[in-house]
Amino acid sequence: MIEVVRPGPLATVQDLGRPGHAHLGVPCSGAADGRALRLANRLVGNPESEAGVELTLGGAAFRFHRAAWIAVSGAPAPLLINGRAHGMNAPCRVPPDSLVEVGLPARGLRTYLAVRGGLGVEPVLGSRSTDLLSGLGPAPLSAGDRLPIGGSSGLSDIGVDVAPVAQPPDVPILRILPGPRDDWFVPDAISVLCGQPYEVTPDSNRVGVRLDGPKLLRARDGELGSEGMVTGALQVPPSGLPIIFLADHPTTGGYPVVAVVRAADIPLAAQLRPGQRLRFTPAT
Amino acid sequence: MRVRRAGDTALLVETGDLETAHRLHAAVRKAATGQDATVTGVLDVIPGERTVLVVIDPARCDLSRLAARLPELPLPESAAGEAPAVEIPVVYDGTDVDEVAQLTGLSRNEVIERHASAAYTVAYLGFSPGFGYLTGLDPALHVPRRESPRTSVPAGSVAIAGPYAAVYPSASPGGWRLLGRTDLRLWDVTRDPPSLLQPGTRVRFVRSPEDAR
Numbered sequence: 001m002i003e004v005v006r007p008g009p010l011a012t013v014q015d016l017g018r019p020g021h022a023h024l025g026v027p028c029s030g031a032a033d034g035r036a037l038r039l040a041n042r043l044v045g046n047p048e049s050e051a052g053v054e055l056t057l058g059g060a061a062f063r064f065h066r067a068a069w070i071a072v073s074g075a076p077a078p079l080l081i082n083g084r085a086h087g088m089n090a091p092c093r094v095p096p097d098s099l100v101e102v103g104l105p106a107r108g109l110r111t112y113l114a115v116r117g118g119l120g121v122e123p124v125l126g127s128r129s130t131d132l133l134s135g136l137g138p139a140p141l142s143a144g145d146r147l148p149i150g151g152s153s154g155l156s157d158i159g160v161d162v163a164p165v166a167q168p169p170d171v172p173i174l175r176i177l178p179g180p181r182d183d184w185f186v187p188d189a190i191s192v193l194c195g196q197p198y199e200v201t202p203d204s205n206r207v208g209v210r211l212d213g214p215k216l217l218r219a220r221d222g223e224l225g226s227e228g229m230v231t232g233a234l235q236v237p238p239s240g241l242p243i244i245f246l247a248d249h250p251t252t253g254g255y256p257v258v259a260v261v262r263a264a265d266i267p268l269a270a271q272l273r274p275g276q277r278l279r280f281t282p283a284t
Numbered sequence: 285m286r287v288r289r290a291g292d293t294a295l296l297v298e299t300g301d302l303e304t305a306h307r308l309h310a311a312v313r314k315a316a317t318g319q320d321a322t323v324t325g326v327l328d329v330i331p332g333e334r335t336v337l338v339v340i341d342p343a344r345c346d347l348s349r350l351a352a353r354l355p356e357l358p359l360p361e362s363a364a365g366e367a368p369a370v371e372i373p374v375v376y377d378g379t380d381v382d383e384v385a386q387l388t389g390l391s392r393n394e395v396i397e398r399h400a401s402a403a404y405t406v407a408y409l410g411f412s413p414g415f416g417y418l419t420g421l422d423p424a425l426h427v428p429r430r431e432s433p434r435t436s437v438p439a440g441s442v443a444i445a446g447p448y449a450a451v452y453p454s455a456s457p458g459g460w461r462l463l464g465r466t467d468l469r470l471w472d473v474t475r476d477p478p479s480l481l482q483p484g485t486r487v488r489f490v491r492s493p494e495d496a497r
Binding site for chain 2: 019020021022023024025026028124125134135136177179180181225226227228229230232233250251252253257260261262263283
């Protein structure tokens with residue numbers, strides 16, 4: 001059992017989401033930076049799909065009543081166990097009755113805490129993820145919440161001391177594939193998109209990263225019929241400013257998608273914080 | 285059919301119309317659960333108004349081979365098959381019935397009659413889990429959505445906007461015009477499938493016996 005002492009600005013339970021229900025209007029959800037959650041899980045010997053905690057700008061504290069193994073990954077932040085500093089991206093033993101604190105990340109946005117055995121909250125449609133768009137899964141964590149820890153029988157041994165992880169870049173470069181609706185925009189829209197940096201605006205969340213920067217002009221009027229949307233889609237509303245869809249994005253939408261971020265670069269998008277700049281580049 | 289790439293883990297197939305989208309949706313689902321080795325690793329199949337989005341796991345599916353295969357899939361005659369229409373009982377006491385009457389120049393009763401007499405099909409779902417966009421609404425009832433959405437619309441609200449009819453499966457903000465309410469549960473996570481409505485489901489609205497009182 002883990003007790004939430006302080007959740008920080010936003011803490012949610014996340015696993016790898018609930019794919020397979022999108023035709024019923026159910027977003028995939030799951031860890032916004034799935035790579036970081038998978039790594040944290042591997043470090044404590046869990047299957048990659050176990051549920052952990054996704055912290056937004058850190059600032060969280062948890063009371064562990066029993067001994068446990070944890071790993072923290074994602075946005076690099078100070079990790080304290082009973083006031084002593086520990087490294088990220090490494091399995092850490094938590095003694096009984098301990099306080100685990102994750103501070104403000106120096107860069108990046110989302111830090112993940114995995115516990116050996118996983119979090120045993122009740123799954124909804126096969127996933128323990130909190131979906132902030134549709135309200136499925138557990139509510140965002142608040143002080144006093146208690147999270148059960150799953151059993152550790154049958155899990156792999158903890159083998160790795162520390163995993164090498166690259167620091168999130170100051171100005172990430174996201175590789176994009178044009179389309180499916182690039183033909184709704186003027187011919188140079190992709191070069192405009194890739195020509196200048198964009199800045200992340202404060203209204204970004206798990207649904208999408210909202211951007212300010214060069215506007216993408218449409219080549220045609222009229223309405224695109226609603227169609228399915230993918231994670232990483234750069235949807236362009238009438239403002240001309242693209243939104244990068246993240247885990248909790250709606251399943252369908254009526255604004256054209258000018259390009260899609262490569263799946264391998266979605267973790268970079270998930271770590272963008274308000275005010276940060278980024279660039280797009282055509283994938284080769 | 286034109287197949288467009290939607291990033292490196294999905295394909296968007298343009299079907300030209302809704303009916304073909306539903307037939308392709310059914311065909312891809314069938315192929316994904318069957319013996320077709322090209323159609324493996326499919327995570328989601330999402331019909332839209334004139335498209336089907338197929339999302340794959342790149343570790344288990346070759347996107348180029350799938351792109352070549354999709355237009356060749358044999359389509360079923362009809363996506364809905366012989367499944368009977370879902371009947372949704374409605375109490376027509378919605379707060380916007382008068383406004384819709386005003387906007388359309390119809391009487392209250394005509395608005396209700398026209399809504400309850402049409403045959404609908406679920407075009408696609410979106411907006412929220414279990415929220416189906418129903419086509420088949422009488423053109424006389426095509427009214428724009430409200431200029432400012434309500435912050436909360438109760439679950440079970442029966443509503444119209446533009447060419448679509450819908451039932452709010454759960455309480456949410458919403459800008460559609462409310463004609464009435466139903467007790468039928470459209471969304472229940474403990475049910476399999478959780479959504480009463482699926483793409484292609486046929487729907488009828490009937491006046492609830494409670495409405496006569």
